[in-house]
Amino acid sequence: MLITRDAEYQFFSIGTKTYKCYCVTYKDKAVLIDTGASVDRSTIESNLEKDFIFDIDAIIVTHSHGDSAGNAEYFSMLYNCPVYCVKTSIELVKHGVSRLPPKDHPYMKKVGSAASLMLKLPSFIPYEGCQNVQPLTKDVVEELLGKDAQLLMTPGHTEDSISIAIRDVALIGDCAQFKRRVLAPIFVDNESQMAASWESLIRLKCKYYLSGHGRPWNADDWLNQKEYKDEVDEDAVDFEEETPDTKEPDSKEDESKS
């Protein structure tokens, strides 16, 4: 489904209700940003076809979790294209390893009894390792997506999390999702890194922030959000709770939920 376009770029949401991924077209190239969880493979493939995207030139994964890189090998083989990720992700993506947060990790302590459920989610279980994985650099991003595309290191969710900003769109992987009028972290490996990453992303004042979970959101959503409460409950790992794909970032529909 087309999210937005300008004279040179088109941004499509091609993931599912639970696990989002995106396709960016620029000139004659199409780049898949994240690949979703393996359980959603056939849906993602048919979503690409629905948007008349029959060829992919490259895949970029925003981090090494299984819901970002879960179909990297499959789509890399299908489209005969390379997969790019930052150096620190390469060995993990090559071997399909979602690095598990240790039990004594502060976030896991906050999650409490929901931790065992959380570790069974596609984000954290092993996935098909990817052979054709190559280092993602600023030059690669520019080569694939033009001079307006910026590679941003946005750690916090994981050490290896990146974002890509192109004009008024930022593809942010699992840096955050917008949930009930609050920009909520999904899993936080490092809180201070995450806060710094959010600040650097919001300074871009994008019209569309496209997350790995949840609806697109914009800079006004950030400014107008309810105060974020630093608490984690069962809901924090409820990835099923979603808003419709068709929702616009400035929609007021979210109001009814709070």
Ligand SMILES: [Zn+2]
């Ligand atoms: Zn993740």
